Amino acid sequence: MKLAVIGAGYAGMAAAAELATAGRQVDVFEASRIAGGRARATQIEGFTVDNGQHILVGAYRETLRLMRAVGVDPERALKRTPLRFEFPGEFLMQAPRLPAPLHTAFALLLAKGLDWREKLAAIRLMRNLQADGYRIAPDRTVTEWLDGQRTPCRQRRLLWEPLCIAALNTPADRASAQVLANVLRDSLGGTRAASDMLLPQVDLSALFPGPACDFIRQRGGNVSFGTRVTALRREENAWRLDTGGPYAAVVLAVAPYHLAALLPELAPGVAHFDWEPIVTSYLTYPPSVRLPGPMLGVDAGLAQWLFDRGQLCSQHGLIAAVISARGRHLDLATADLEQSIHAEIARIVPGLPLPLRVQTITEKRATFACVPDLQRPPARTALPGLWLAGDYVAGDYPATLEGAVRSGVAAARAILAVRPN
């Protein structure tokens, strides 16, 4: 019997690709007209961009493995650079090409913008974490954890807090220290390659979910876009959807806020989730405008990170400004926000002309708020043959592409492990 996957985001396409690799026939149903979900290509005037600028890191091993499996070469699709955290004029930390753990120790030791006391405190913090096996029990907020480590203010502001927001999309005073520790274990605490930053050079639909759709079809499966599943029912040991069936098993790879419409009994498992937004403004300047690097931090600005899409994907003059999580920017009118971001870029790029166009995309429910001790539902549901996949499903990672992909792979492997009656 065939299998069904509902949702063609990174989790759904990871599940479908893993099932198809094992020789199973899969039907994928996607409500929208494009693959990728919260990580998808979209159009602004003159350019194909993403609904939000994303970064990946070398530790995203399952995403990289599945990209290769469906025929995408990560070395071409992603720009790999050693970890580099830069707030121009304030702070610069970059990992030298040394084997682990020296790359992290030297990145911290050679960081510009911290004094010796602060550098040694940062190294001590990483050493303590490692000695504790990256366990923080009981879980607490990142701010509480940093307080406990007596972390100097400037180091928090320039290193741990931006890292926390970038990785967990949750401000340090609300974010889970344990989940941040998981991320640090696999990145700064991992191999040098694991801490590399991987910046997409193609759009996020083309990076994995689009090629995964071709892969499914080549193996006898189907991918239907513009097809919102509205009903599922169990009949004679199989699942039937309003869009077809019977299916031996179904992977529900929709965002948590879509579960209630499909199966109301699953909604209580995610009712306690709270959401954090991500705003991405795309500012189009004349093609000669470039940033001093492909990715820069903005210290004490409204924007947090700037990406030069000319250096990343030959979209010369296009700058993406990203603001993660809730904050004072949400109180501003879009035009005022865009003006402030332009002024912040002008501080870094002398003689910056006015932008020719600005377009802002706000994803209100970009990720779940990654708070301490968040109860996340397991992949297995109480309903036979029905599995959950998505960045919110129980796992080590915050809401990320890798978290989504790992959950899809886990659901697929659980299905493959079930013996047919």
Ligand SMILES: Cc1cc2nc3c(=O)[nH]c(=O)nc-3n(C[C@H](O)[C@H](O)[C@H](O)COP(=O)(O)OP(=O)(O)OC[C@H]3O[C@@H](n4cnc5c(N)ncnc54)[C@H](O)[C@@H]3O)c2cc1C
């Ligand atoms: C702006 C932004 C920036 C981000 N930055 C980063 C980053 O830098 N690095 C990183 O790793 N992560 C980042 N993330 C997080 C990452 O994008 C998400 O964690 C990941 O894409 C979630 O994938 P998913 O498959 O779990 O869910 P989704 O992407 O939400 O996929 C669910 C899919 O199900 C479909 N669907 C829903 N209901 C139905 C139905 N009834 N029938 C059929 N289809 C249905 C939806 O249309 C959607 O395509 C960012 C997210 C956003 C929004």
